[in-house]
Amino acid sequence: MNVMIDLCIVPIGVGTSVSEYVTACERVFQDAGLSHQMHAYGTNVEGEWDDVMAAVKRCHEVVHEMGAPRVTSSMRFGTRTDRAQTMADKIASVEAKLADSE
Numbered sequence: 001m002n003v004m005i006d007l008c009i010v011p012i013g014v015g016t017s018v019s020e021y022v023t024a025c026e027r028v029f030q031d032a033g034l035s036h037q038m039h040a041y042g043t044n045v046e047g048e049w050d051d052v053m054a055a056v057k058r059c060h061e062v063v064h065e066m067g068a069p070r071v072t073s074s075m076r077f078g079t080r081t082d083r084a085q086t087m088a089d090k091i092a093s094v095e096a097k098l099a100d101s102e
Contacts, residue, residue, distance in 0.1 A: 003049045004087060005077040008042035009059055011068035024066060025059040032058070037087060042074075046087050049079070 011021045026043065029036040032055040034047040045052055056075065063071050 001049045001079055001081075002046065002084070003052050003077050003079050004044065004046045004090075005052055005056070005075055006042055006044050007056060007059075007073065007075045009063060009071060009073045011063050011066075012070035012072060014066075014068050021063050021066060021068065024062045028055050028058045028062055035087065044087050 009025055011018055026038060029045055032051060034045050034051060034055055036043055036045040045055065060071050
């Protein structure tokens, strides 16, 4: 089953800058071959359920390995079975509606 997630991973106890941890998680998604799009407060990821969830787990492991004593995450996720839809499809749908209203 395909899943789309919106993930925000926050290392705790590492100071105020977290960009190196975000970079490490982005590499996890790249290495997993998952479609992903970083945004200002997280990352959208899509792919097969088990692959996506394994990558989320790996992000936690990597961030701990980098020295973060605690990691907190928030995740929203969705699935659909009526048709195939990608993150790009969802964005294109809204952009088309915006263009139609201009």
